Amino acid sequence: MESYIRPGCVILTIYLRLPNWMWDKINVDPAPWIENLISISTHGFWETGWLYARVQDRLTLSCNGRLMLVSPWRPVIGDKHQILCVTPIAAAYNSTANFSVRGFNIAQPTTKLLCIFGGKYLVQEATQKLHADTRIQQGPQCLTFSCSFPSTSGRGFIEVEDYDQSSICFPFVVAEESICCEIRMLEEKLNIIAFGDALEGREDLMASRSQALKFLHEIGWLLQRSHTRATSSKAPQQHHAVGFSAARFRWLLSFAVDQEWCGVVKMLLDTLFQGNIDVASPVDFVLGESLVFAAVNKRSKPLVACLLRYTTKSAPVGSGAVATPARFLFTPDMTGSSDITPLHVAATITNAAAVLDALTDDPQQVLAPNSHAIFFLN
Structure with a gap:
């Protein structure tokens, strides 16, 4: 039920799984099916107010349990709009x-x-x-x-x-x-x-556009849910918005890293540590995403520097926990698969001098005691 789409109106989406022959029957004449739906209602939900139903290219309009209109649906806004x-x-x-x-x-x-x-x-x-x-x-x-x-x-x-x-x-x-x-x-x-009108590469352009649209929807929805949760933090726990799913959040984070967006990545990490994402442990989750490795492979000095300087001390909203002292999450010597570190990766790829500079200039100076090894790799 999504009333935020159309203020003053609640949009109830019902998903039905029917065999193809039944969909064909409903499409030919939806009127008996709508009348049957109204007649079997035991609590008056379908018999109250206006009911607009569209199946494929047919529409029906009912008012207070009475079928008023059955008509072909010819949208003015279609492929030409x-x-x-x-x-x-x-x-x-x-x-x-x-x-x-x-x-x-x-x-x-x-x-x-x-x-x-x-x-x-x-x-x-x-x-x-x-x-x-x-x-x-x-x-x-x-x-x-x-x-x-x-x-x-x-x-x-x-x-x-x-x-x-x-x-x-x-x-x-x-x-x-x-x-x-x-x-x-x-x-x-x-x-x-x-x-333009060129057909070559258009399929890739449309696929990229689809991903960008998905990101707009998802990041906007996450921001909205996070705002709702923050503004209702003084209300009873049952009124809190349900957390955002880990899979959807992971996709957003991966998309932002791929675009090399430092601000969006930081905002997403802040959202994670504010308790808005459905994960058991935010620290374990984010360390498992290999973000520094991804930034190094993209040869993105700003993103590497952003991650190495990222700290968190927030407690989840409404958890009642005391915020922990600020801590750095990412280091240049953190290990990934096969005990490989971001520094190892940067030392073995081309055009990565700027990234090496960012790794060796981390705020914790993790690599300072072993600087001679760094020069050897470089």
């Missing part, structure tokens, strides 16, 4: 962002634009009012608008909706400005216009 790019994809909280939305057929007499964040509509406007060029256009159209964000981090949506409730949407993230600066580097990967 598309959001090609949105800028910015990340906005700082406590700021005003100037958005630009480019796409095909997004400014029509019957369409409106919605900007949704934090369970509220920040913008609800007819798209033609946001479209500066009133001439008929064959190519992409551009909508521009501004909205201000509160001191809240999370995920929002920009949605173009038509009168028949068909819609297309695009996510954006609200976070600290330093985090937003790094996330906005994905805008080029998300911009379909920049792909």
Whole structure:
């Protein structure tokens, strides 16, 4: 149940597993099935209010248990309507962002634009009012608008909706400005216009775009859950948001490391040690991810330096535990598989002089007593 998507409306998603022949039957005539669903209801849930149901290309509309409409579904927004790019994809909280939305057929007499964040509509406007060029256009159209964000981090949506409730949407993230600066580097990967008409390599570009969109959704959802947990920390324990899954967090962390984003990586590690992730031991989890090795293999001096200087002293939110003294998590001599250290890796790959400098300049000076060995490897 996701009311954050559409304020004032709770979207209940029901997953059904049926044989193909049954789906075919429902698609031909969904009316008897909807009427049967209403009639067998014992608690009145399906008999109260409006019920809009769509199966493939057929839709039904019921009101207070009475079937009012059965009709083919012909969406106005379909393959010919598309959001090609949105800028910015990340906005700082406590700021005003100037958005630009480019796409095909997004400014029509019957369409409106919605900007949704934090369970509220920040913008609800007819798209033609946001479209500066009133001439008929064959190519992409551009909508521009501004909205201000509160001191809240999370995920929002920009949605173009038509009168028949068909819609297309695009996510954006609200976070600290330093985090937003790094996330906005994905805008080029998300911009379909920049792909051009060339077919060669397009499949790889679309796959990269899909991964970038997934990251936007996931990082925004994590920020939103973490904010909810932090702001409800004084409430009873049962009201706390459930932790983010370890598998999803691992994917986010790997993506951020691959992009060499120091700010996002630090924010993710902070989130982990604030108790927002479903792991038994945050320290064991993060040390098992071989982050320094990944940074060395990418020859990323800034990321290596960021990890070696990262410290944590936070206790999980709501745990009642006292925060432990600050401790460094990563060292240049930490061992991985076959007792290999990041220093060994840096010494055996090309163009890694800057990374070696970062490893030997760690704040704990772990390697200082053995500096002669370092020069030998270098």
